[in-house]
Amino acid sequence: AQSVTQPDIHITVSEGASLELRCNYSYGATPYLFWYVQSPGQGLQLLLKYFSGDTLVQGIKGFEAEFKRSQSSFNLRKPSVHWSDAAEYFCAVGGGFGAGTTVTVRA
């Protein structure tokens, strides 16, 4: 059975600092990996996805993620956070979603 774990429920980061959100998965086959972002009162929007190829994936809004098969991880990163990055972030593997990580950005 597949499962997705986002270990961090809530992360607070200062504006301009770097951000890393963790995602671990359990999946029997080649995983289809996604990161989505949800702003308050909105639906989810795709940030980036990985199906195959280069394990470092670039997405929108300056985000990137790295697929590490040996660690069953697909962590999301951003070098310098903006106040507008405050949102909830979901990792998805196959058809399943993680519990989400809420990011708060302090000035």
Add this chain to the structure above:
Amino acid sequence: KAGVTQTPRYLIKTRGQQVTLSCSPISGHRSVSWYQQTPGQGLQFLFEYFSETQRNKGNFPGRFSGRQFSNSRSEMNVSTLELGDSALYLCASSHLTRTSRLGTDTQYFGPGTRLTVL
């Protein structure tokens, strides 16, 4: 292309009533999925429809049902509403084919319908 639209955006119902939510997918998308989102349970998969057939179903009671029309528009219905049904209901469409599984391509989400049960 227009995005996924959901109507209504907000609903207030009382216990025991029933409700129907509507979703219009992106043009050309034949797969439509529904999710329930609550603070305590996160995103929970309800069901997926493809070309008018329910293809996948989550672990929800029979009070939750759905359907899809020939133009790919979808509705979900909740009967005999309970307080615990208060949630944001999200619809997502995807450009899947008949042989491709849910989760193997990007899902495009609507803004959701906020249901409050009093």
